[in-house]
Amino acid sequence: MESKDRLFNSMAEAVVTGNKEAAETLAKRALSEKFDPHEVIEKGYIPGIQKAGILWEKGEYFLPELISSAECMKAVMAVLKPALKASQAEHFSRGKVVIGTIEGDIHDIGKNLVASMLSANGFDVMDLGADVKLERFIDKALEMDADLICLSALLTTTMLNQRRLIEMLKERGLRQQFKVLVGGAPVNKRWASDIGADGYGENALEAVRLAKEIGPKRGLA
Amino acid sequence: MIRTTRPKVELLSRSFIEKIVDEAFLLLGRHGVFVENAEARSLFKEAGMPVDETNLRVLINRKLIEDSLASTPLTVKLYDRTGRKEFVVGHDNVHFDPGSAAVKILDHSTQQERKPETADLVRLARLTESCEHIHFQSTALVSSDVPEIIADSYRLYLGLQFSSKPVVTGTFRTEGFRPMFEMLAAVRGGDEELRRKPLAIFDACPSPPLKWSNLTTQSLIDCARAGIPSELISMGLTGATSPVTIAGTLVQHVAENLAGLVICQLAQHGAPVIFGGSPASFDMRKGTTPMGAIETMMIDMAYAQIGKYLKLPTHAYMGLSDAKIDDAQAGLESGMGATLAALAGINVISGAGMLNFESTQSLEKLLVDNEICGMAYRLIEGIAQREDPLALRLFEGFKPETQFMTMPHTRKWYRLEHTFPRLADRDTYDAWVSQGRKSMDDRAHDRVEQILDETPPNLADEALRKELERIMRRDAKNNGFDRLPDIL
Incomplete structure (x- = not known):
């Protein structure tokens, strides 16, 4: 459980720091370890993009940081979406x-x-x-x-x-x-x-x- | 007598310039430029350049660029409407013109922006005519009371009637060139006369990164063949449409402008070209394009220095502001920009009157900026040795009560050594209070009204006016419009 949390944290961190490569690698690892993609998105990545949004609104993040985080999110969704069940996919669209x-x-x-x-x-x-x-x-x-x-x-x-x-x-x-x-x-x-x-x-x-x-x-x- | 030093500011070392230019050459040779215009692509093909017709990409080799630079004139000459007054655009000469093209005007009475109409374009042209430090007019407002499709020719139509100054303008559509050219030729009395004595500069903007659109390329080709100078307005936005570093943006800027310059030379060997631009330091917080940013001015000064190194006439959008009203920011950014531009020896400096990221013009600001331009001119005149000895003779037999006011020396030199602004406040506090505690903006507005009251519309030649009107009406009709707004 602890390692799962740590994984989720790294995912959020990757999105917040705009590290697309890390975000993708983590997503692929989650799939290979048979994590529920729905949970991975909800608990791993969404907190990351939310944090980026908050930093933007606080004036700490400027456009390059915000957009890099958004691009990470896009890349991650491309990896995880095919693995979602139909009902889950609908939830995310x-x-x-x-x-x-x-x-x-x-x-x-x-x-x-x-x-x-x-x-x-x-x-x-x-x-x-x-x-x-x-x-x-x-x-x-x-x-x-x-x-x-x-x-x-x-x-x-x-x-x-x-x-x-x-x-x-x-x-x-x-x-x-x-x-x-x-x-x-x-x-x-x-x-x-x-x-x-x-x-x-x-x-x-x-x-x-x-x-x-x-x-x-x-x-x- | 000691020769007067012209004050000058340069931001780049010679070796830095060479590095930037070299990378620009490599960029054009290796990655090339997108050229949407088929005629321009065939010109490149004829010149032996690799052209990818699927992706519209053209590679330009060093030799062609160097040849094109060699055939581009060192200076461009412009003449006013009478054809008698000559302006040399080149060397370190400085000419200011109003920033263009604004789609809004700041209404002094409401302090709100609104859409400009015919009467506003007339007012702006008449005010420009009155500004002694603004040498050129520009088609600085887009009139909202005519259909968009003829907005380009319409602003020239009004400008030519209400100001005698050479015009900085440009087309909004490929078909716009013909009527605009005809108007200019009508003023000169013929196509060849216009070629000999250009009356207008046409701006043409590449689309960053590294693309020349169909419209702007056509303008380059048409102008080159008609002998009209093209002003190349590369406009990268740092970190958005061009590299984020200033030096990186300069590489792209130089490459885009050189591609445009080659197109001009391929269309007409020896065509007049001005190395200009309107880049900006893109604001990563707001997503805006501040023209008053110091980094924007640094990019401008640097590419202009490179233009000089390439032996070309230069241009920049400087002396304008991102403020929304004529406030302290407007004065700060415009004052700094015009001063630095003059110190950089930029030949055409577009910006007077402009606010809000190149989208708004203000008549009041135009007059304030005219004073800024006057100060900038005084600055670059430098400090002269007027007499020899400089001062010793004035002190012969001097006593404690000696004063200088009544000396012939004072009378002889004071108007040459010192300038007297009209709008800047130099009153005592009490005098300022007794005149109504007015801000500079208020004083400028009073002056706007005064000038518009006393200056008569100045195109006396009835036959020419009729001819311009005929051309304008035909252009409107060709686009399906029978009526034009009443003038005055």
């Missing part, structure tokens, strides 16, 4: 997300942060990249039966495309099928409500909180 920087805009630093943090927190994330045509967001969301569409824009000119996407969803009778979250430097709460989006996140952690709150349409977690 908080929802499916299509994310991208909108048409006409090549700025994707903020979007990348949000995508990383969402997948670190158990969302299935399809990142379409930057300068993504509006139709592609919708096609992809339909194809993977997404819960959320997340739209990033850095420019005030391209921000207008966020409104267009929502209008397109309405025209095609799909508005109720997806929740739409918007973000980006020129975007604010008021804009989000003006265009009829389902939410706006000021930073990556807030986006995660919001996504969890709005949650998958299947009502999980």
Whole structure:
């Protein structure tokens, strides 16, 4: 029991310090030693990403630390997920997300942060990249039966495309099928409500909180 | 007489410069650059460079870069609207211009940002015209009352009417070049006249890391062929879109700019190019791109020094601030930036008026920054030997009550040795109180109103105005718009 605890501690530590190699190695070891992957995630890794989040909010961690922890989490989930039982996998999937920087805009630093943090927190994330045509967001969301569409824009000119996407969803009778979250430097709460989006996140952690709150349409977690 | 020393600041040693440039050459030769524009890729192919058409990657060898550097002019000459006033961009000459392109304007009355409209663009151009220390205008605001698709040509259309100064501008779409070129040629009275006497600089930004997009590459090619100087604006963000170390970011910066420079030279041997940029020290706490960070200024000064080493005219975004209003931070960052840029001998310094990470312009700040630029100019003029002996003669027969105020020597030199700012407060405390205890921002606002009251719109040539309007209307119509906002 004591060694198991020590293993969990090392897992959390690996995530907190952003040591991806160690985090993966520990995950593989846990599988080879027949630990329950569900328990490994819950008790080993999630405390790590939570601690990284707390350090970020306290202002001790900056983006490089936070994102490295998120990337560890992503890597670990890739190792452990296939070993989860179906019911357990569902528990860890908080929802499916299509994310991208909108048409006409090549700025994707903020979007990348949000995508990383969402997948670190158990969302299935399809990142379409930057300068993504509006139709592609919708096609992809339909194809993977997404819960959320997340739209990033850095420019005030391209921000207008966020409104267009929502209008397109309405025209095609799909508005109720997806929740739409918007973000980006020129975007604010008021804009989000003006265009009829389902939410706006000021930073990556807030986006995660919001996504969890709005949650998958299947009502999980 | 002793020659006046021009004060100068250099951050890099010669051997450090050589190392950075060498790594940039290796980077372009080994890893190359992404070029989205098909015409540019075929130019590279014709020049014998390996081009990967699947990944759009081009490798550029040392010889081609060196040849391209050799064919790029050492200086660029710009001329004002009349064609009579010449500005040499190169050597250690310094020219300031307003920072561009802002999508918001700080409204003094509400202290809130709002979207700029036609009237704001006109005001900004007229104020720029009045700023004696700001040599160039720039299309610094994006007008929200015209459709986005014609926003690039529209800002030039207004700038050319309301300021006579050479323009720093750029395209937002590949089709934007044609109408903008036609407007510039109309002012000059012909394509060849424009080639001989350039009126505008076009900015073109690679997308870090190491990518030249279709739009910006097309701008390089179009400008090179029209004889319009291209300003290469590499803009790495340390630790986000470029290496986190300053020296590492410089390698990428130099490589991106050199790739752009080669494209210009392949399109037109001898094309005028300015080695510029808008990189930033990315803030790892906030995820923002501070232009007022000292490290941003250090990157700027260093790449400009490298540009000089490569015998190129230089540019930087300096003398601007990340503050949201015209407060102490705005003055601090802008003052420091403009001063350091001038000391670095950067030829085109874009930033005046700008706040909030290059996204907001302030008319009041533009006038404050004009004073900063004036101080920077005075500084780089240095300390001159005016007379020989310097002072001894003034002391001949001096008594305890000797004073200098009425000496002819004082009268002769005081206006040359000393400058007199208009907005900085040098009043006594009581005088300041009696004038309403105004902040610099308030005084700047009073001055904004005064200038706009007294300065008439200055494009008198009716025929030219009509021609510019015809070009603008045609561009609007081609994009499906029949109406343009009323001017004035």
